[in-house]
Amino acid sequence: MSGAAATPANLRGERLRLRLRNLADFGRRFARRRDGLIGLVILAVFAVLAIVPTLIVGPLETATTPSGLSLQAPGGAHLLGTDELGRDMLNLTVHGARISMVIGLLATAVTILLGAVIGIVSGYLGGTTDTILMRITDFFLVLPTFVLALILAPIILDLIGSDAQILGIPSTLFVIIVVIGITSWASTARIIRSQALSVKERMFVARARVIGGGGGHIMWRHILPNVLNLIVANTVLTFAGAILTETTLSFIGLGDPLLPSWGQILNMAQSTGAPGLGAWWYFAPPATCIVLVVLSFTLVGGALDDVLNPRMRSRR
Amino acid sequence: MGGRYLARRVLQAILTITFIILLNFLLFRMMPGSPERVLARNLPEAARAQLLVRWGLDKPLIPDQLVAYVSATLQGDLGESYKFRGRSVVDVLGERIWPTLILFGLGEVFAIILGLGLGAYSGWRRGGAVDYVGNGVSLILYSMPYFVIGMALLIVFSTSLGWFPTSGMYTIGASYSGLEQQLADFLAHLALPLTTVAIGLIGQYSILMRSSIIDTLTEDYVTTARAKGLTEGRILRSHALPNALLPAVTLVAINLGYVIAGAITVEVVFNWPGIGTLTVIALSARDYPVLQGIFLLLSVSVVLANLVADILYGALDPRVRT
Numbered sequence: 001m002s003g004a005a006a007t008p009a010n011l012r013g014e015r016l017r018l019r020l021r022n023l024a025d026f027g028r029r030f031a032r033r034r035d036g037l038i039g040l041v042i043l044a045v046f047a048v049l050a051i052v053p054t055l056i057v058g059p060l061e062t063a064t065t066p067s068g069l070s071l072q073a074p075g076g077a078h079l080l081g082t083d084e085l086g087r088d089m090l091n092l093t094v095h096g097a098r099i100s101m102v103i104g105l106l107a108t109a110v111t112i113l114l115g116a117v118i119g120i121v122s123g124y125l126g127g128t129t130d131t132i133l134m135r136i137t138d139f140f141l142v143l144p145t146f147v148l149a150l151i152l153a154p155i156i157l158d159l160i161g162s163d164a165q166i167l168g169i170p171s172t173l174f175v176i177i178v179v180i181g182i183t184s185w186a187s188t189a190r191i192i193r194s195q196a197l198s199v200k201e202r203m204f205v206a207r208a209r210v211i212g213g214g215g216g217h218i219m220w221r222h223i224l225p226n227v228l229n230l231i232v233a234n235t236v237l238t239f240a241g242a243i244l245t246e247t248t249l250s251f252i253g254l255g256d257p258l259l260p261s262w263g264q265i266l267n268m269a270q271s272t273g274a275p276g277l278g279a280w281w282y283f284a285p286p287a288t289c290i291v292l293v294v295l296s297f298t299l300v301g302g303a304l305d306d307v308l309n310p311r312m313r314s315r316r
Numbered sequence: 317m318g319g320r321y322l323a324r325r326v327l328q329a330i331l332t333i334t335f336i337i338l339l340n341f342l343l344f345r346m347m348p349g350s351p352e353r354v355l356a357r358n359l360p361e362a363a364r365a366q367l368l369v370r371w372g373l374d375k376p377l378i379p380d381q382l383v384a385y386v387s388a389t390l391q392g393d394l395g396e397s398y399k400f401r402g403r404s405v406v407d408v409l410g411e412r413i414w415p416t417l418i419l420f421g422l423g424e425v426f427a428i429i430l431g432l433g434l435g436a437y438s439g440w441r442r443g444g445a446v447d448y449v450g451n452g453v454s455l456i457l458y459s460m461p462y463f464v465i466g467m468a469l470l471i472v473f474s475t476s477l478g479w480f481p482t483s484g485m486y487t488i489g490a491s492y493s494g495l496e497q498q499l500a501d502f503l504a505h506l507a508l509p510l511t512t513v514a515i516g517l518i519g520q521y522s523i524l525m526r527s528s529i530i531d532t533l534t535e536d537y538v539t540t541a542r543a544k545g546l547t548e549g550r551i552l553r554s555h556a557l558p559n560a561l562l563p564a565v566t567l568v569a570i571n572l573g574y575v576i577a578g579a580i581t582v583e584v585v586f587n588w589p590g591i592g593t594l595t596v597i598a599l600s601a602r603d604y605p606v607l608q609g610i611f612l613l614l615s616v617s618v619v620l621a622n623l624v625a626d627i628l629y630g631a632l633d634p635r636v637r638t
Contacts, residue, residue, distance in 0.1 A: 139335050144618045146577035151607045154599060155343060240459070247461050248577055252584060252596050266463070270585065275470040276482050287464040294459035 029307045036303025039296035046293055049097040060095040061087040062258075074281050081281035083265075084272045092265055093285040099261040100243060100290075103173055107242040110181025112235050115188025120227065122189065123196025124219050134193070137186045145183035146245065153179045153254050172256035180245050188234050192227050199226045229308040236304055240297035247290055262286035321630050329623040336615050340608050341385045394609045399601040405609040408594065413613075415485055416590030419506070420579055423513030424568075431518040432564060435525025439560075440552055442530060450522060457519030462578035466512040466585035473508060480508050483587035509586040516578050524567045529560040562633055569625030573618050 030036055049056065061067055066086030067077070074081040080089035122133040157175045164171045199205065200223060208218050249255065250263030257264065265286040269275075274282035388394075394405035434454075438447035457465075474482045485505050492498040532538065533556055541551045583592030591610060598606040 139332060142332055142573075142619055142622055143336070144573035144576045144614050146573070146580075147611050147614045150580075150595065150599065151343060151604075151611050154602055154607075155604075158602070244459075244461060245577075248463075248581055251461070251463055251581055253600055266461075266467075270463075270467070275467045275585070276475055278471060278475045280471050283464070283467050287460075287467070290461065290464070291456060291459050295456060298455065298459060 026307065030303060033303035033306065035299045036307075039299030039303070042292055042296040043300065046097055046101065046289070046296075049094050050101040051098075053094045053098050057088070057091045057094045061091050063087075067091070073279075080285050081279070083268065083282055089281055089285055092260055093262070093289060096260055096262045096265055096286055097289060099173075099259050100246060100263070101293075103177055103246045103261060104239055104243040106169075107177045107180035107184075107246065108235060108239045110177060111185045111238050111242065112188060112231060114181060114185035115234075116192050116224075116227070116231055118185065119189040119192025120196050120219050120223050123193040124200050124215065124223055126197075130193075133189075137189050137193075140183070140186035141190070145186075146248070149179045149183045149245070149249060150252075150254075152182065153249065157254075170256060170259065172254075173259060176246055176249055176254060179249070180242050184238065184241060184245070188231075188238065191230055191234060195227045195230050196223050199223050202226075233301060233305040233308050236297055236301035240294045240301065243290065243294055243297070262290050322627065325623055325626045325630070329619050332619050333616055336612065336619070337386060337389055340389070340612055341382060343611075344385070344604070344608060345381075389612070394612065395605040397598075397603055397606050399598060399603040399606065405605050408606055409591070409609050409613060412589065412591050412594045414590075415588055416579065416583070416592065419509055419583070419588060419590060420513060420575070422506075423510055423517060424575075426510070426514040427517030427521055428568060430514070431521025432525045432561070434518065435522035435564075436529050436552075436557060436560065438522065439526040439529030439533070440556070447526075451526065454519040454522045454526075457515060458523060460516070460519075461581065462512060462516040463581035463585045465515050466509065466582050469508050469512055470585060481505050485589055505586075509582055509588050512582050512585070513579070516582070517575065520571060520574075521564070521568065524571075525560065525564045528564045528567075529556055532556045532560040535559070562629060566625050566629050569621050572621050576614055576618070 053060075059065075063085050066082070067088050069082065069086050074089075078088050078090070080093065082088055083092065118133055118137065122130045122137075153175050156178065157171060160166070160171050160175075166174045169177070205218060205222055208222055213221075246261060247263035247266070250261050251267045251270070253267060255261060255264035255267060257268070260268070263286075266283055269279070269283040269286075272279075272282070274280075392406055394409075397403050397405055397408050400408050434446075434450050438444075438450045441447055470482060474480045481504055486498070486501055492501070538551060538555055541555045546555075579590075580592035580595050582588070583590045584596055587593060591613070594606065595610055597603070598610065
């Protein structure tokens with residue numbers, strides 16, 4: 001503590017200064033990672049596309065409002081050509097950014113939430129709870145979770161009905177989000193648990209317990225802040241995986257044709273036979289976007305991992 | 317190898333497979349419209365009751381239905397397909413499994429040889445030209461869904477250049493004068509999907525092997541070997557490579573689950589008549605028995621592959637036998 005009297009106001013100021021210094025320090029170290037910065041810039045561009053697609057290319061073109069003729073090659077009024085219904089590919093791809101990124105974001109949130117809660121609870125409580133939770137985690141780690149997602153998605157969809165809306169999200173997309181969450185939390189839980197195991201042995205946890213802190217309080221105020229580094233790096237990498245899984249699920253026919261994500265556009269390209277017709281512009285734009293976004297997340301995630309967790313360097 | 321290590325791994329695998337079968341049972345009961353509605357649609361009351369008795373659906377869920385389901389599964393009875401009328405799930409799967417095994421078996425072999433080779437060389441010459449380019453390309457391939465690679469290859473080598481057929485396993489309606497001709501047709505159809513699978517996997521495997529070899533090169537025994545005056549080539553061949561291969565092999569087995577996801581989509585792009593295209597057909601027809609059969613088949617294969625990798629690892633590396 002600095003020389004000033006430890007009044008609550010002073011303490012708060014001190015804590016804020018410390019946080020700011022940590023943040024600035026983190027910023028400097030991250031800025032030294034060129035790959036991370038490149039990834040960040042690309043992601044920023046896609047974030048803008050996802051936030052204001054309508055400002056950039058106008059409203060999403062549907063089967064009834066196409067602006068061109070069927071399968072026009074790039075050029076003229078259509079920079080990236082048109083699909084089989086005459087919809088502008090640039091329009092579809094930019095709107096696809098919003099749909100893909102939102103699904104990816106929500107699926108990541110579900111995954112991290114499940115993984116962090118299970119990891120922290122399992123690591124902190126230990127004993128039988130830990131054994132049972134880790135058995136389940138191991139089971140999900142071994143399982144080909146994508147195949148599980150494949151059979152879970154139509155079952156859940158048929159159970160809730162495909163026209164329904166849940167929390168304002170169309171049920172088709174909701175199911176994809178939930179299914180990605182259910183099937184990919186296990187590795188997050190494993191990583192968080194191992195960190196929680198070591199954090200709970202530290203002195204401040206014992207002190208918190210001595211002054212009467214309950215389990216929930218300790219996990220929330222003491223364990224969580226100390227595993228946050230791992231959670232942040234893991235979130236970014238999970239996002240990349242979620243986008244890829246969404247793309248694959250939509251590609252094989254679990255997407256929503258009315259809300260075309262990049263994977264759904266590729267599905268339409270495939271069922272139209274675009275590769276056989278030589279219509280490369282039908283699948284090149286969404287495919288390029290997917291690669292760029294996933295690659296950027298991987299780069300940023302790797303850089304974050306290095307900066308935040310220097311001891312667990314992943315060296316990818 | 318320690319008998320206890322082996323026993324524990326086998327027990328774990330059996331436990332996991334038990335879980336998978338239980339999960340499959342649960343999913344079957346969760347199924348929309350429940351089994352009795354699906355089986356006994358539009359039937360008079362008497363016939364319906366008879367059918368329920370025949371399928372054991374009049375008995376309680378646990379234990380009777382569970383016991384019946386598990387024993388049927390263990391005897392290889394996975395039910396009847398909805399889509400392919402009058403055929404059993406096992407029958408449908410059996411016919412589709414060979415094309416998939418050939419495509420992915422060969423793809424894995426190529427990818428393991430090329431990917432591990434590339435990764436080992438990049439890691440050994442860390443920071444060199446091959447490492448720089450190889451690592452960049454691997455990262456891009458790693459971020460690319462397999463089917464995108466497939467679509468690109470298809471449009472270049474099949475649609476534009478016309479070197480390879482676009483879909484299927486054989487030319488439709490072709491008659492062959494001999495076995496060689498049939499084989500040639502098969503190989504022409506196999507070339508592009510196989511290349512897609514191999515390219516898709518090479519990125520992953522080379523990244524794995526690269527970090528594995530970099531880790532190994534920092535080990536004390538490598539420093540010792542260098543101090544003894546061994547040549548760099550000798551250090552790589554007899555000290556670094558064998559030890560770096562171990563974790564890489566395990567990771568290949570663990571990755572099998574992800575590979576399957578890619579497998580399904582590659583088959584769709586090339587209309588390859590394997591488990592992947594079957595999955596999509598079953599998915600669009602909501603053929604749940606077939607989907608469950610696919611889930612059972614693939615997850616049990618992955619568990620067994622992991623078991624084999626664990627056992628191999630234990631046999632090769634005494635440190636893990638605990």
